Amino acid sequence: MRAMQVAGVDLPGRLxxxxxxxxxxxxxxxxxEAARPGLVTVSVRRTSDTERGGLLDMLRALGVRILPNTAGCLSAREAVLTAQLAREALETDWVKLEVIGxxxxxxxDAVELLDAAETLVRQGFTVLPYTSADPVLARRLVDVGCAAVMPLGSPIGTGRGLDDPRAIEAVRxxxxxxxxxxxxxxxxSDAALAMELGCDAVLAATAITRADRPAQMAAALRAAVDAGRLARHAGRIPRLTTARASSPMAGRVGT
Amino acid sequence: MNIHLNGRPRVVADGTTVQALVPSARGVAVAVNGAVVPASSWGSTGLSEDDAVEIVTAQQGG
Structure with missing residues (x-):
């Protein structure tokens, strides 16, 4: 089932x-099962620092699309090598490109991010960059060939939601x-707001994995993504400064 | 000879190939001195003194 497309590829969900x-x-x-996600991200780490937990086998058995990230990379050089290794290990040329400052x-790090994005696109990768909520940088990333942009709502792991909704609208x-x-x-509600502002999808990790009941939060986020998207296209009423009655004023008793 | 495997010193026999260092090919990738070595070349890629070998796989990540 197709919920959305990235780089011409159907994805089954917007969460x-x-x-x-x-x-x-x-x-x-x-x-x-609760999230029915469009895709699932993983990181790429040294085998010596990895538990043999079989995460990859489990994800493959579930039939989800796997998106490797370059989390923790501090330079374009590190991120490019990590993406190349991910392509080799996971047999996908998609990468969630993260280069932090x-x-x-x-x-x-906007400068390193743009540099890495350009290099990876040239090497045939489908690049999905994690970026600041900056419309100018987003446009530059698309100009070098990124297939999507992934602006941050607030810093990683903070769970604050969208610090600056107008910036997300501007990126959109x-x-x-x-x-x-x-x-x-x-x-x-954070996920619903993102969708109401025109985002095409929402990525959540620790909002789910660190919740007391992860599967329940996954179900809630999925419903919120759907609700936000429906509302986006329902044509919301304008925000007014003054009240506007909903019941007719004519025909009131005693007038 | 001495190499660096995932950032740690390691002594291996002369003539050791990348293949000998990889526990299992599934979901694993290798770089030597910052360049990816495709799985098809592991058996024919010999290591040299001071080589830096990285062996990676998927782990949880956001």
Missing amino acids: WIGTGGLTSTSLVGEIV DETSLMP AAVAVPVVLDAGIGTA
Whole structure:
């Protein structure tokens, strides 16, 4: 079933999920069942630092599309190598490109990000960059060939939702490729707002994996994504400064 | 000879290939000195003194 397309590829859902923060690989099945995600992200790490938990086998058995990320990379060089390794290990040329500027803010490094995006597109990758909520940078990323842009709602792991909804709207207005709200989702209303603002999808990781009941939060986010998208296209009423009665004023008793 | 495997020093026999270092090919990728070595070349890629070998796989991530 097709919910959306990225780079001409059908994806089955507009909620994308990340596996970061999972306390147990055994939760993956119920989370995926509840989220019915468009795709699922993983990181790429040294085997010596990886538990033999069989995450990859489990995701493959579930039949979900796997999107490797370059999380933690601090330079274009590191991110490009990580993407190349991911392509080799996971047999996909899609990459969620992350190049952060430091390990405290985890904010994207715009200069390195654009550089890495350009290099990877040239090498045949389908690049989905994690970016600041900046319409100018988003346009530059699309100009070098990115297939989508993934602006952050608030810093990674904060669960604050959308710090600056107008910036997300501006990114939406600036590009024609899919916009995927990434980072900062805390709960269902954040996901609904992102979709109401015109995002095409929402990516949530720790909002789900660190919730007390991960599968329940996955179900809530999925419903919120659907609700937000429906509302976006329902044509909402304008915000008014003054009241406007909904019941007729004519025919009131005693007038 | 001495190499670096996933950032740690490791002593291997002369003539060791990439193939000998990879536990299982499934879902794994290898880089030597910052360049990816495709699985099809693991058996024919010999290692040299001081080579930096990275072996990676998928892990949880957002």
